[in-house]
Amino acid sequence: NMYKPPVNFFYIIYYPLIMCLSSELFCVIIESDMKYDIRTKHLECFLSAARTKSFTAAAKELDISRPLVSKWIKALEDELNTQLFERQKEGVFLTDEGRRLEELIREPFDMLQKAFETADEPSGEEETELRIGIPAGGFDDKRLLPLISSFKNKYPEYSVAVKTFPAEELYEKLKDGVIDVMFHTELSTGKNPDVSCLTLVDTAFCIAVSSAHRLAHHDSLPLESLKNERFFSISEEIDPEYTRRIKAASEMAGFEPRVVQYVSNLPSLALSIIYQNGVTIAPREIAAGYEGQIRLYPLPESTGDDTLALLWRKEKPGMNALLFAEYTNLYMSYED
Numbered sequence: 001n002m003y004k005p006p007v008n009f010f011y012i013i014y015y016p017l018i019m020c021l022s023s024e025l026f027c028v029i030i031e032s033d034m035k036y037d038i039r040t041k042h043l044e045c046f047l048s049a050a051r052t053k054s055f056t057a058a059a060k061e062l063d064i065s066r067p068l069v070s071k072w073i074k075a076l077e078d079e080l081n082t083q084l085f086e087r088q089k090e091g092v093f094l095t096d097e098g099r100r101l102e103e104l105i106r107e108p109f110d111m112l113q114k115a116f117e118t119a120d121e122p123s124g125e126e127e128t129e130l131r132i133g134i135p136a137g138g139f140d141d142k143r144l145l146p147l148i149s150s151f152k153n154k155y156p157e158y159s160v161a162v163k164t165f166p167a168e169e170l171y172e173k174l175k176d177g178v179i180d181v182m183f184h185t186e187l188s189t190g191k192n193p194d195v196s197c198l199t200l201v202d203t204a205f206c207i208a209v210s211s212a213h214r215l216a217h218h219d220s221l222p223l224e225s226l227k228n229e230r231f232f233s234i235s236e237e238i239d240p241e242y243t244r245r246i247k248a249a250s251e252m253a254g255f256e257p258r259v260v261q262y263v264s265n266l267p268s269l270a271l272s273i274i275y276q277n278g279v280t281i282a283p284r285e286i287a288a289g290y291e292g293q294i295r296l297y298p299l300p301e302s303t304g305d306d307t308l309a310l311l312w313r314k315e316k317p318g319m320n321a322l323l324f325a326e327y328t329n330l331y332m333s334y335e336d
Contacts (some may be wrong), residue, residue: 042076043105046084052101062119107196130320133179135167144183151324152253158226158320171195174313180321181312183245186222196317198310200324200332205245206276207297208270208286209279221297230259230278238264249299257281270294 048058049069059066077084084098093318094102152160165173170182175194207223209216215225235241250257260278263269270286272278274293280286287294310328312321 008105036056040073042079045072046062046076046098047102047106047109048096049073049085049092050098053093055092056084089163108266115135122180128157128159130158130181131179132160132162132324133170133173133182134162134164135170135184136164147328150331151327154327155323174311177313180318181310181324184309184311194314195311196314196325198329200308200310200328204284205249205281205285205299206301207279208273208282209297210273210277211293211295213277213279215279217293223249223299224255226250226279227253227255227279228258229259230276232261232263232268232269232272232276232280233259234263234282235262242282249281 014140045058045062045064048061049055052058052061055073056066057113059069062069073085080101082097083095084101085092086095130151133145148160148162152158163173163179167184170179170184171194174182175180207221207226209221213229215221215229218225233246234242246257261272261276263272266282266286269280269282270290273280274290281299284296287296310325312325314317
């Protein structure tokens with residue numbers, strides 16, 4: 001069962017941000033007991049200094065003293081155990097880690113500010129309805145039903161309506177206010193300047209072969225080339241979804257993989273094909289850290305990607321949309 005934090009809108013927005021900082025930026029395992037004592041004021045101060053390139057200007061912008069800015073920035077650096085700014089005579093400039101931190105927290109902070117602005121706007125009627133748009137025809141909603149059900153249990157005051165439209169009409173429906181949020185399988189849609197995008201699933205599968213394998217010398221590699229090769233796979237008992245996608249891809253190419261060994265996880269799979277000169281079908285992340293030892297080839301479009309994104313309007317998104325977006329982010333992080 002998913003852990004449900006206290007009902008607090010600020011907590012729902014802020015908690016995934018801290019989880020993001022601890023897991024994505026500094027590679028800390030979420031399941032560990034390590035926790036960061038990071039306050040909103042530290043991050044707001046960091047963003048202001050990053051934007052103005054000056055602690056003095058940040059102090060003026062935040063209406064606090066210059067020494068307090070230095071103190072908060074130093075506290076943030078100490079807590080995260082990394083240097084975020086280079087202090088120079090001309091001003092302060094982000095380090096590589098500082099730039100990565102800014103990229104991670106800028107959008108959540110903008111979202112938080114919009115949420116507060118929306119909450120402050122007078123309205124004649126409180127928003128208690130959430131209208132979700134999905135593409136009509138063949139949309140796999142197996143991942144969405146548990147999410148929507150969990151949201152309704154958490155916020156029973158909201159009525160949730162799922163509406164289907166042709167995929168090409170969804171954007172107009174969102175921009176016109178017919179729906180509050182939409183799910184889509186095309187991540188490129190998140191580049192639309194009028195919408196905000198939360199990527200929920202982005203797993204591109206590909207053919208992976210040892211760089212020492214004879215097949216690795218080809219510029220392209222059709223899937224049927226793997227028919228008689230030593231194939232390595234993650235055990236179906238450990239990851240049935242992975243096995244399902246491998247079977248679907250190989251069946252489309254008209255063969256069944258000749259599996260010589262099952263392993264328990266992706267790192268083990270990478271090492272197996274490297275040191276045993278084998279092949280596999282796996283997410284592109286299998287080559288992370290082994291770029292010179294594993295060569296990747298794309299799969300046919302119909303078998304290669306498993307993607308899902310949640311989108312909502314950037315302008316006047318509504319408290320209901322922002323709440324659902326942040327709840328979805330939190331829900332998916334625990335599901336992973």
